[in-house]
Amino acid sequence: MPAVTFHADAVLFDMDGTLVDSTAGVVGAWELFKQRYPGINVKDILSSAHGVRTVDNLKKHCGIENPEELTSEAHRFEMAIVTESTAKGRPGIVKLPGVAEAMQEISSGRRYPNPSWAICTSATREYALAALANAGIDVPDAFVAAEDVDFGKPAPDPYLLGASKCGVKPENCVVFEDAPAGIQSGQSAGCKTIGFLTTHSKTQMEAVRPDFLVSNMSCVSLKLSTGGGLDISVEVD
Incomplete structure (x- = not known):
């Protein structure tokens, strides 16, 4: 498949349905x-x-x-x-396809003072930390949970805060999401959005018009950029 490659100052991940399957x-x-x-x-x-x-x-x-x-x-x-x-x-809380490879590639970019990615979840902090631990995913320093914002998705608050924690402008960030409410949140924050077809139908996801819509993380490659941020390659039809 052909791929589209671009740069982002930071990547902002949803958790459930994007990184893990719960x-x-x-x-x-x-x-x-x-x-x-x-x-x-x-x-x-x-x-x-x-x-x-x-x-x-x-x-x-x-x-x-x-x-x-x-x-x-x-x-x-x-x-x-x-x-x-x-x-x-039941199978437990597990990583979704492509997530293990992506996390391995960008792991060193998760620390302050200049994190290149964040997790912005609608879950509470206690549950999110337990879910990530169960799935074997390291928690980044830039982390936003439900109780950190006054208004959850589809409001822009979670992704605005995630961009702020990464020290970058939201318009220079890319949001990874599996839910229409999350895509709308990222869009309202001014971010580029990449939607996954892991929990919702193609019709449901197309209705909110993400910049890219792919099956899951296995269709995306992430690399830390030497100048900061990440280089992102998305496989497109």
Whole structure:
């Protein structure tokens, strides 16, 4: 396949569905929560909840309004993802295709004072750190979790903060995302966006018009640039 190559001052990764696959755990967690909230429709939730903060999903689908209860239930839900990911013979939280190679290539760029990449997730910090540890992915110094922003995706806040932590302008960053809400967040922040077809249909992802749309990280190569930032090559049809 032909490839398009360009430079970015920093790369901003989503986590679930982009770097790791936690689908089994998420399904299990919602099934557990249906016992607590019998009125929820797990199938409908799974079709739209990905890429959105847990507190926002619980508020929307479970009708939880009290801030303290939201925080408590979000913690309960996300820890259930970790435990349910290996329950009933499930595969656990694992790296998605191409991620191991990409992380190996850019690992040395994850440290301050000049990080070249960040993770900007809608998950809470506690769950995100547990998920990354389970998948064997090193945590970068530039790291944004749900509680670090007032407004989650599709608002631009997570990616604006990620760019700031990398010390670069958002318009010089590239966002990697698997969810429409995440693509919209990156676009609103002024970033270039690369969408993956790991959790949503091609139709759903094309509707939000990412700059590139590919199967997964195996279609992308990343190399640290000697002058800072990264050189990115994307396989295109």
